[in-house]
Each structure stands twice: as structure tokens, then as C-alpha cells.
Amino acid sequence: MFESLTQRLSGTIERLRGRGRLTEENIREATREVRIALLEADVALPVVQALIEKIKVRAVGQEVLKSLTPGQALIKVVRDELTAVMGSTATDLNLNVPAPAVILMAGLQGAGKTTTTGKLAKLLKEKRKKKVMVVSADVYRPAAIEQLKTLAEQVGVLFFASSPDQDPVDIVKAAIADAKKSFVDVLLVDTAGRLAIDEAMMAEIKALHAAVNPVETLFVVDAMTGQDAANTAKAFGEALPLTGVVLTKTDGDARGGAALSVRYITGKPIKFTGTGEKVDGLDVFHPERVAGRILDMGDVLSLVEQVEQQVDKDKAAKLAEKVASGKKFNLNDMRDQLEQMENMGGIGGLMDKLPGLGQIPDHLKAQVTQSREVPRMIAIINSMTLKERRNPGLLNGSRRARIAKGAGVQPADVNRLMKQYMQMEKMMSKMAGGGMKGMMRSMRGMMGAMGMKGGLPFR
Known part of the structure; x- marks a missing residue:
């Protein structure tokens, strides 16, 4: 998200960053570019007008023009106002109510309500340690009930069965009664959607809301619809x-x-x-972090959280202990690192959280994010014998040819993997004792090494 906006704004910001002095003319020019960038990003016109006006008021005042570093001060103003327009801080769910806390999921058909219900159930179970039940009140799309049942089994939460011949209000009331008996903390209710807002849909969901009195009513909307998403949300609101x-x-x-x-x-x-269809693809929205990403400052906090949550801590601890004790990093270790990266969404899932990505040309970013390099590398390592993985020095020309044939690649691909292994082995030896900072540096180096021959010009 925000790729086009980031690219447009990062150029403007880079020009301002090094200036020792700003004038009102500079600021007018910069805000004009910000305005165009926001409109091209399909931001609603009233939002653009309000945002630009606030930036101008703060920028031409004491805060920027009298600053010792006016270029940086203006960037801070833009970041602060972007954060404010998105809500300033993350907003938590209100679960401090007598159990079960009922959460109603509303939205148009195709927005991803059912999938989001499954994702939210997983998040509440794993991160908030809640006992969760899900129920489908969508009696118009039988597949929705089966889909939610499958998701519930996948994430390990309770599922309350329903059928298309039942009334939605009766379904949810029965689910609440069952949730109380089962000592459930949170009940997630998936509702029916329509292709467009209509009177029948609104009447049904109003009746459902009045009958169950949910503590949270979340509107699920497709981000790709742009400012239409905001207008649809307003109509539902x-x-x-x-x-x-x-x-x-x-x-x-x-x-x-x-x-x-x-x-x-x-x-x-x-x-x-x-993001995506995977059940772990749901993130808390942090306006201040998103503003940083828009302005090409990265989102290292979210990246660190992602690493901490999804990296296998036992494997990481064993590897750190191994490297610290002076033992050699081998190809089994490399495969573990590559698999961890794939679990975190691959290179593409990590790249947009790193600072400075707006300065990289689109064709180079596409080369990295669309690359199948990591799965290919894992396949090559899997084609080696256990002895070869533990002792990479054994890999002579004939062995490399055999491995290439087994993995369905060219010998040149095996040679490239070995070159990248040697780079990683060097990085791992430097990482000893570096803790999380060392891990992040190593991961950045890995991404550069795997994405393209010359690496990425990360700042």
C-alpha cells in the first residue's frame, strides 16, 4: 500500500531535507506537490483540502520557518498531519464487558468479511489469549457458512453451526446462549453482504444489531475501492x-x-x-507508523514485532548460540533462515517496512518482490545430501551438477546460491553478540543479496 504516494512524496521531501532555509514560496511549492500526490492516490477531496490547509498553517508559522533545520521541520509537520488525519494512535477493541463480547462484522459482498472474521478470531486467540467462537448469520450464501467453519477449524476456535433456512436474529441469539454455556470470551458474528447498499440489507442488519447489541460493530471494506471505501463506510455509519x-x-x-x-x-x-488470504494476514492499524511508511521513513517497529512474533525463537536461539560459540554456519542453517523469511511473507512482505524504499526504481522493486528466488534456493538446498549441507566445502563441480538436476535448475543457480551462502556465513560471523540489531542487519543484507546481483541500495 502507498507505493505511488510514497514515491511521489519522497522526491519532494528529499529536496527539502537538505535545505538550510525555507521560504513561503518553497512551502507553497511543496504543499502543491503533496496535494497532487494525495489526489493521485485517490484520497477524497475534502480530506486533501483539510490536510493541506493544516500543513500550510503550521509550516508558515514559527514551527518551520524559525527552525534551525526547516526542511526536517516541514517533514515532521507533514508526518504529524498525516498521522492526525488517520486517527493519531491505534484504537483497541473494547472487550472489557461481561462475556461474551459480541463483535458484529458488517460490509458489502466481496469485501472479505468471512476471511477477516477468521483472521480476527486467530488474532484474539493468540495475541489476546481469548476463548473465541464464530458464527455465520449469512443465510443467502451457503458457502459462507462452510467457509467460516473451515476457517474456525484452521485457527482452532469454536464454531456455532447455522443453516440457510434459519432467521439471522435467531441464529445469533442461539450462538450467544451457547457462548455463555461454553464460557466464551468473544463471539464474532459474520453477516450477509450485498453487491450494493440497499434498503433490505440495511433493515436486516439494523434488526440484527438491535437484537444482539454488540460491543463492537466493525465495517469491513476493500481498500482497493479508494475513496469509495470511505463513502460506503459513511453510508453504513x-x-x-x-x-x-x-x-x-x-x-x-x-x-x-x-x-x-x-x-x-x-x-x-x-x-x-x-493482507492476502492467509489467516495471519491481519494487523493492528498504527497511524503514526503508516505515516512514516508513506514518507519513506519505514516502519521498523512493525518489522521488529513481525520478527519477534513469527521467527521460531528456539531455532533463533540455537543459531545465535552456535554462531557465538564459533561453530560454522552451514546450509541447514541457511535453509532455516530462508524458511523463516517465507513465513513472514517473503521479501515483498518485509520490503515496504524498510526506510528508503521510495528511492528505488519500480522495476528493481518489482524484480525483488515478484522474485521466486527464495523458494528456488530452498529447493536447491533440499536437493543436497545431509552431509553436503553440513559440509558445504564438499560441493565440487559434479556434485553441483547433480544438485541442479535434482532441483530442476541450472548449475549457475547452484553456484549463485553458494556465493550467497558465503556472504551470509560472513554476516553471521559478524552478527555474533549483536542480538536483535544484528538480526535486523543480517536480514537486510540477506534481502539485498537474494533480490538481485548488486543488492539493494538501502540507506
């Missing part, structure tokens, strides 16, 4: 007392107009963002 918004499919949205428009137009906070 006029019919229902929404408590928050979930933006889905953010990995397919290069503009980011929805994220920058929803809060301002609806007055409701964005609570989560969803």
Missing part, C-alpha cells in the same frame, strides 16, 4: 453505530486513498488492515 473499520486487501492497493480518507469522512477509527 449512518445506519449503524459503527465502532471501527477494517481495511482489507491492502496489499493490492498501491494508492492508499482509503486509509487516508476513512477516518476523516466517517469519524470512525481504522482498527485493522488485512
